[in-house]
Amino acid sequence: MPAGRRLRLPALRVVLQAWPWGLLLLALVGVRLSKGAGFSDAYALVSRPFWPGSAQAEWIRSAQGLDDQSRLRQLEVDNRRLRGLLELQGRGGQQVAAPVISRQAGGWWQQLVIGGGELQGIRPGLPVLAPGGLLGRVASVTPTTATVALLTDPGSRVGVWVGRTQRHGLLTGVGTSRPVLRFLEKDPGVRPGDVVVTSPASTLVPPNLTVGVIQSVDDRAVPATEAVVQLSAPVEAVDWVQVRLP
């Protein structure tokens, strides 16, 4: 390069002629600054017909369910271990499955007869579960059958609590499909939709078993507030139950 040669800027005319390239550069900068918003939106618009359909959604839900089950199992194991350390009720985890061989959920008596008895380790007083939650307790056993007093049976009394407000009450069967929850205090602060589970303080049934959902609340009941509970386990549709052994 010859010495003393001056650096020359491009002529203004040339710069003006390259305006489309400048525009493109500005657009690219805009894309960069907006994190590719325009491109993503355009891609979404174009690719919408090929988006994952219901089959993929089912797979995802199934995988999510599997994940939830596995985490639940792990939490139950942890919970049992911790309750064992604290020597609280509900350490047992073994369950015996038994078919429902007689169902008398209407009429004068609310009971089930299940096809499992003393030979399977079932004893009076054990909690009986169904998909959805607690169904009742074993009232009497024979070698091969057991009679279950449903939560709706007039003789049934189970200690429960409302998890949201942490208020205890006594779930009492009254002979209808919806038992009554009698709270121990006047203003428990519950409302329809609250979930009812077995009480952690109960000595009769394991803690935190789902029982049902509060359907209506009577604040004027005497001596304390009462609520009608819709049970979560469908008694009329259950064909198999689980008896939780001690």
Added chain:
Amino acid sequence: MNRLARHGWCLATALVVPWLVLASPGPLKLAGVPPAWPVLWLLPWALVDGPLSGALAGVGLGLLLDGLHLGPITEIPALALLGWWWGRLGRKGPPIERSFNLGLLALLGTALLGASLILQALLLGAWQTAPALHTWLAQTLLTGLLAPLLCSLQLLLWRQQTSGGRG
């Protein structure tokens, strides 16, 4: 003991009652309430075999059914009373065989049986009145409707077994 009770197989048909109570067939329910099966068996039996046999059959059925049910409430007194009453009705007056009469007797009997259960429950403070009344009404109506069909057939069968003897 009377004529019908001498036939062992006739007496053995009483075992159908607890079987039906346990099976509790869905199509034969009204608003989830089953009929009073012991009433439907006891009525023709007592009409044919007399008050003593009826009362004893009522006691037997009551014992059987009380064993299947939870709680201290019993069906024995009402069933024994019904067996004795229907047995006397069968012994006195013309034979009862019209469908309406059978339906009416079953209706009254079921009402009496339900009332005895409600009375015991009220004394024990176990049941609420409203659901008990629902069960009482539904069972009484259903049993009264089924009785003409089921009791007529049994009545016919038992009368054949007793050689056309008067009920």
